[in-house]
Amino acid sequence: MIENLLKEMTIREKVGQLNQRLYGWQVYEKVNGRIELTNYFKKEVAYFGSIGWIYGVFRADPWTNRDLNTGLTQEEAFEVSQMIQTYLNEHTRLKIPAFLTEECPHGHQGLDATTVPVNFCSGASWNPGLYQKVQECVAKEIRTTGAHVGLISALDIARDPRWGRTEECFSEDPFLTSCFTEAAVRGLQKEDGHPLVLAVLKHFAAQGASMGGHNAGPVVIGERELREIHLPAVLRSIRAGTSAIMAAYNDIDGVPCHINPFLLWKFLREEGGFEGIVMADGCALDRIAEHFGDPIRAAEEAEVVIVTFGGSSIREFETTFDTNGAALSGSNEMTSGENIDLSDLSVPDCQSELIQELAKLGKSLIGVVITGRPVIVSPLADYFDSLLYVGYPGQYGGEALANIIFGKRNPSGKLAISIPDAEGQLPVFYNFRDTDFNENYLHLSGKPVYRFGYGLSYSNFALEYSEVSLEGKQIIVSGTITNDSTIAGKEVIQVYLKKYTNKWLPRTKILVGFDKSTIYPTENQQFHINLSISELEFLGLIADDLLTVPFIVQIECAKQIVRFRYDPTNTIFKKISD
Known part of the structure; x- marks a missing residue:
């Protein structure tokens, strides 16, 4: 059916399907208490004979100039979505309905929607399972309006806090970000016969590493940095089944992401196996043409x-x-x-x-x-x-x-x-490469005042026991944590890895696993964190020869740090002292 439809479509109709140029808030107007479709929308339909995507019909903010009086309530939004689809059915040759796409940076960006924590806040929860449930609710609110697609920032890594869009990042760490990225996809696209909404993840890639923290600024990094820091979340999203990925405004080493063959074809399609949609961000292609010719x-x-x-x-x-x-x-x-x-x-x-x-x-x-x-x-x-x-x-x-x-x-x-x-x-992210350079300045320490993974509790936790073992292709991190206080609380056990290699400089440490558990007063609770070698390889966090070289597994919990060194000769882990 689709192949026959494509054969029947004219070039202009195909362009109308692919070119998301309509600002949705301009397709309707309120006149004397009634809602009407605008001539602007009708002329666009008449010109292309087909409209595939309409962006932000229900968005209400200063940019759209839609407010409580001029914007759409959820009930009105559903009415308008039906008006749009009915008009397309009655006034186009092929009667193809349109996808309605909506922003959801802190919940659905429309009237009557619930405002939820931004990514900067959500990442600090270290609870991707909870975040997934929140996104399920966001998806339901989007579908209630009649929209089908949710745009969400889920791929950006915060490497420079001067960047204005740091609020849209989950973390400075690729693994923690990847966990939340997967949760975003599974939450928005939760299937009950069919996905709630189609998820469009942005931005691809390395937008958070721009020089000087400038928005859409140039990014000067090599392929290794790109793969180790900025691409693991993309791979995780593909495996989670994301429907679409949005390219980023920035360039990488002079090549804009929107026309970057390594990113868009070699990595995304060939290596990642992505078969979904790649969406342009805003006016990026026009700019290239100019330059080159439970909430609580x-x-x-x-x-x-x-x-x-x-x-x-x-x-x-x-x-x-x-x-x-x-x-x-x-x-x-x-x-x-x-x-x-x-x-x-x-x-x-x-x-x-x-x-x-x-x-x-x-x-x-x-x-x-x-x-x-x-x-x-x-x-x-x-x-x-x-x-x-x-x-x-x-x-x-x-x-x-x-x-x-x-x-x-x-x-x-x-x-x-x-x-x-x-x-x-700056920068003060934790996962630097491990070199002999002096991180301090003449008049200032080079360390952050509060480091990645830091946070206090009203409870007093203690890591009583821990061990690391190898079982087949899995590293098993286990132990016991105690709550010595009279207050129940939640603690995050963080697991890091440092690999030794003579091929390149390793990072000081990289997060490879974590577990967040509720521990009641005087309780001793066991934890088990399984690290799959193939998973770490897939995310690009390690090379395929991990088990042939020494490396360190570091457990951080309750202000304590415990390290184990892997002996490749005997394939065992030995606890080491500082």
Whole structure:
């Protein structure tokens, strides 16, 4: 049927199917209390004779200039979706319905939708299972409107916190990001006879590694860095069954991602076996032509214990935007988002002054950092009795925050992105290559003030016992963790690997597994983390000769670090001391 349809289509009809150029919020208007399809939409249909994709029909924000009065409620959205499909059925030769695509950076970006934590916040939960359930709810809200496709940032790795879109990243780490990427796909596309919505994952690839943290800036990295850091999440998404992948605005070593044969063909199609759709981002192809011719629980688990202060990604309706939705000008109160790249990550002066004045009162002070990226809090940390780093926790964030502050919930988040002490240290991601260079500066340590994987709890945990063994093609990490306090809590056991090789410089360590469990007071709980050699090879985290060379497995839990060295001669793991 599809082959016959393609043979019957004209070139213009095929272009109409593939060219997602319609801004959906421009296809309808409210007139005297009624909703009507616009002449703009009707002319587009008449010209192409076929419309395949319509972007953002139900989006409501300052860029679209749709608000509570001019935008669509969920009930109205479904009505408009039916109007669109009916019109296409009645006014096109082949009667092909259109895919309606919607953004879901913090839940469905439309009226009446639930606002959930952004990726920067979700990654700190170290709970991809919970994130998957949240995305199932997001998918249901999207389908309720009559839309079919969800666009979600799930491939970007946060390597420079100056980048304005850090809020869209799960982590600075490829493995942790991959776990959440898979959860995004399985949540949005959960099948009950057919997928809830089709997932489009963005951005492919290495957008988070731009020079200077500039949005859509050039990326200068080699193939090894690309494969080890930025591509594992892509492979994981393919295996999870993602329907589509969106190319990134940036170039890599001078070749734009949208026309990069290594990325789009060799890696994605030949190596990854991807058979889905590759979608262009916004106006990227036009630019190339120019140049070359349960939301509360989700928020609670992301709170990291380390006066509310920080920043905002809120766009004002006075803001002006580029054609792709990036902010061009507007309120200087915006501190995160597309095109909001910063050279200064400090807390704003007015907030800093307020904190210092409040500290003079001599009362207990709790700091709550609301932000879409790491900000430099070390100059103010001593003023606080405790510090909560909450990101953008969604519409139920206030309730989650109150539950934690008043002891109804125990914080269990771990940082998914390292927090610098000063901009001059950048980058401070944990998985550097292990060389002899001095990481410190003359007047400043090179270490982040709060490292990847760090986070406190009201409970006191202890790693009582641990061991590592090899069973076939699996590394088994097991042990016992104890809660020595009177408060139940959740702890994350983190497993890292460091490989020794004479082929290239290894990284200091790479995350290869983790487990998050609830441990009750005085309880001893066992954990087992299975590391599949083939899985690690598939994600590009190790080479295929892992078991022929020495390497170290490092277990981090409850402020403790335990290391085991693998002996390839005897194929055993031996515990080592520092």
